[in-house]
Amino acid sequence: MAKKLDAYLKPMNKAGTAFYGFLAVMVAVIAVGAYALSLQFSQGHTVSGLDDIGAGGASWGLYVTMLVYFIGISYAGISVSAAVRLLGKTEYKPVARMGELLSVIGILLGSLAILFDLGQPLRGLINIFAYGRIGSPLFFTMSVIAGAYLFSTLVYMYITTRRDASILKSKGLGAGWLNSILSSGYKDTAASRQKHETASRYLSMAILPLLVMAHSFLGFNIGLTVARPGWFGAIQAPAFIAIAAASGIGALIIIVAVFRHFHKMQDILTDNIFKGLGAFMGAATGVYIYMLIAEMYVMRYSSTVEEGIIANALLFGEFAPLYWIELLSFAAAFTIIFAMFVRKSYNVTGIVVSAILVNIGAVIARQLILVPSQTIGSQLPYAIGVYTPTWVELSVVAALFALGAFAYALISKVYPLVELPEDVGGEI
Amino acid sequence: MGGAVAGVTLLLGLIIAAIGVMGVAPIGPISGPVVSDPSIQFGAGLWVLGIIVMLLSPIAYVTGSD
DSSP states (O other), X not given: OHHHHHHHTGGGSOOOHHHHHHHHHHHXXXXXXXXXXXXXXXXXXXXXXXXXXXXXXXXXXXXXXXHHHHHHHTHHHHHHHHHHHTTOXXXXXXHHHHHHHHHHHHHHHHHHHHHHHSSSHHXXXXXXXXXXXXXXXXXXXXXXXXXXXXXXXXXXXXXXHHHHHHHHHHTTOSOHHHHHHHHTTOOOOHXXXXXXXXXXXXXXXXXXXXXXXXXXXXXXXXXXXXXXXXXXXXXHXXXXXXXXXXXXXXXXXXXXXXXXXXXXXXXXXXXXXXXXXXXXXXXXXXXXXXXHHHHHHHHXXXXXXXXXXXXXXXXXXXXXXXXXXXXXXXXXXXXXXXXXXXXXXXXXXXXXXXXXHHHHHHHHHHHHHHSHHHHTOOSSOOOOOOOOOOHHHHXXXXXXXXXXXXXXXXXXXXXXXXOOOTTSSOOO | OHHHHXXXXXXXXXXXXXXXXXXXXXXXXXXSHHXXXXXXXXXXXXXXXXXXXXXXXXXXXXXXXX
16 A cells, blocks of 8 residues: 555655756746846836837737736646546546646736736736726636636645545655645545545536636637727637647646656556547647638638738738748647547657647747737738837746746645545545 | 535625625726726625635535534
């Protein structure tokens, strides 16, 4: 039994030099980003590439791109947990909690990204609660995502971790203070397990519509902007869900692969898990490719003059290199997964490569949804704009990624990221 | 007992959220500042708080006595 428990707790083993070296690098990147951010706060957005739309720039740039990307990757958590709890796909239990932590970190990073976009973040934070309009997709996104989605995921993680925390506490493993808090009042009886299972199942049911609403309203922020060609349209909401599914599961695949490799957990984080996650990611990627093509077809065939300008810029103009990299990334990712399934020969490396390609495509996709419509797609007689992120924005974004990686790595040392199976533990 | 506490928590959250919804600016086109401002300051915050309180009900259920 001890040997079995050890296998699940490998990420919590004593950290080595490589781990501390990784943390040090992340701290260095965060420090550079913090310095860049301090410049932005003291000197204003003149140090970033952002500008007023009428003044030849884009007011929604890299920060909003990262807001959408990070919220998008938060899709992974509850979708995997829902598959486990509601569909009985217990084979994904080992990765459910990893997905939940990814969701929490994704939402927090996305929230930071949008705060950094504001010239006065504190004012924005206070005013949105003071004056937010419920009919506004912007406010609804914030309240549903940051309020409900984040908090419900935290509650879900708490409920599903109590048993594991109590086992670790009884065996003196992990962080004693954290295990005491999480397991406070818990008794590992059959009745208690049933209660927790019931609560987590109903919570999954409640979180699923929040998941759909959160990503839909993120898309509605763009899709309901009637005066902005390239943004306005019904396809934005479902497209946001599709790309969130693809990039979220893709990010989870990458994280699981890292843990499997560095902690030698091939027997727990099995090839079958990668196969299943890869299939879901591939399907979502296929759906998103279809939506990309459908949207471009409409823009080119019968749309406003401004949308035609944007379409040409994406296909052949200044945004063409990024657009084709995006399309080819998604196409390559989909082809790799599809080929594996046609040949019935699955390869973890190939699935991870697909996941990386999907996430590269996802970041570019968000940038191309936002920027062209601001710089060249205006219905007002503005001059053509240009947006290029400066080192300040790039440093801050790099710092956000580093912060996420740092937090994930640190938490993995004190918090059991792989759910312990039923036959480990017993009456406590 | 745990179920009862969870139910009360859920209801309390619902009430807070409802108060928040009633206190925010009306949905629809703005015709002036009287219509566009919230009737309860931080009504939107109450709406979010109500959602959070509702989400505490599963915790109340699992931590409550059997």
